[in-house]
Amino acid sequence: MIARSILSPTTGFIAEAGFTHSLTPARNCTFGCTYCYVPTLGIYGGLKPDDWRRWGQFTTFKDNAAELLARELGSHQTIYCSPLVDPYQPAEVERRLMPQILEAVAANPPHVFVIQTRGPLILRDVDLLKKIPRLRVSFSITTNREEVRRMYEPHCAPIPERLEAIRVLRAAGVETYATLAPLLPCDPEELAALAIEASGRDLIGDPLHVRATKRHGATTREAAFRISEVQGHGEWLDAAFQAEAVERIASAARKLGFGFDTGPRGFAKLVDSSTYESNPESDSRRRLRRAVD
Numbered sequence: 001m002i003a004r005s006i007l008s009p010t011t012g013f014i015a016e017a018g019f020t021h022s023l024t025p026a027r028n029c030t031f032g033c034t035y036c037y038v039p040t041l042g043i044y045g046g047l048k049p050d051d052w053r054r055w056g057q058f059t060t061f062k063d064n065a066a067e068l069l070a071r072e073l074g075s076h077q078t079i080y081c082s083p084l085v086d087p088y089q090p091a092e093v094e095r096r097l098m099p100q101i102l103e104a105v106a107a108n109p110p111h112v113f114v115i116q117t118r119g120p121l122i123l124r125d126v127d128l129l130k131k132i133p134r135l136r137v138s139f140s141i142t143t144n145r146e147e148v149r150r151m152y153e154p155h156c157a158p159i160p161e162r163l164e165a166i167r168v169l170r171a172a173g174v175e176t177y178a179t180l181a182p183l184l185p186c187d188p189e190e191l192a193a194l195a196i197e198a199s200g201r202d203l204i205g206d207p208l209h210v211r212a213t214k215r216h217g218a219t220t221r222e223a224a225f226r227i228s229e230v231q232g233h234g235e236w237l238d239a240a241f242q243a244e245a246v247e248r249i250a251s252a253a254r255k256l257g258f259g260f261d262t263g264p265r266g267f268a269k270l271v272d273s274s275t276y277e278s279n280p281e282s283d284s285r286r287r288l289r290r291a292v293d
């Protein structure tokens with residue numbers, strides 16, 4: 001498909017986190033996660049009816065993304081790629097649009113460029129990532145339990161492979177965060193320890209969206225509600241239980257000398273990690289960081 005533009009001014013959650021623009025390289029995402037909120041956006045997510053009816057079954061790439069970027073990029077922009085699709089979704093293996101996009105971004109770097117993904121395919125482009133100043137990767141780690149991952153996101157890579165991708169990016173010098181979003185049924189302390197061991201950074205996260213805490217707009221897809229009902233995971237969709245799980249992760253992170261924030265405050269770490277450190281860099285924190293490193 002030939003798109004008219006590639007960068008969109010942000011609104012809502014990611015605007016609140018400090019991003020000025022989003023970059024969405026395709027319409028529809030072949031990871032097809034059962035909880036994905038994007039199809040619930042409908043036309044407000046730039047989707048066509050076939051996209052929300054057959055979410056995850058196909059995708060439509062914006063073939064002229066790199067050319068549009070050459071015209072639209074500016075040094076003042078703080079860009080999130082992407083709130084509507086995973087740029088390293090399975091269809092990207094063949095399409096190879098991201099290398100063109102990264103070349104364009106490297107040629108005209110914005111203030112901050114953030115890639116949100118759960119695809120180890122990103123490792124294919126590590127040499128290009130290293131060319132972009134102030135690039136950050138937010139890598140989704142949704143649970144520590146493989147059987148849960150298989151239920152809710154069967155087309156995504158296993159969790160150990162995702163943790164290894166974070167380690168490889170980190171070793172390559174790419175600023176990479178483990179993002180616990182959406183938080184699926186898990187062992188909170190174990191998940192926090194695994195994510196911190198891999199990233200060596202503060203954690204970011206967000207519970208599954210539920211109407212009790214998010215009254216309007218995009219929300220968790222029906223398929224995930226059905227799975228949670230059948231599997232007896234209903235408590236993970238309860239706001240009070242979610243808050244408790246978040247606190248357990250935050251407490252486990254604190255014991256290791258790191259922070260954990262959710263919502264816009266958490267994602268703001270990607271914009272400017274120095275502004276949103278949840279704890280001052282104390283001697284003990286530095287010592288703990290070294291221990292994890």
Ligand code: SF4
Pocket residue numbers: 029030031032033035036037038056083084085086089118
């Ligand atoms: S990877 Fe992200 S955009 Fe793609 S289906 Fe899963 S949640 Fe939705």
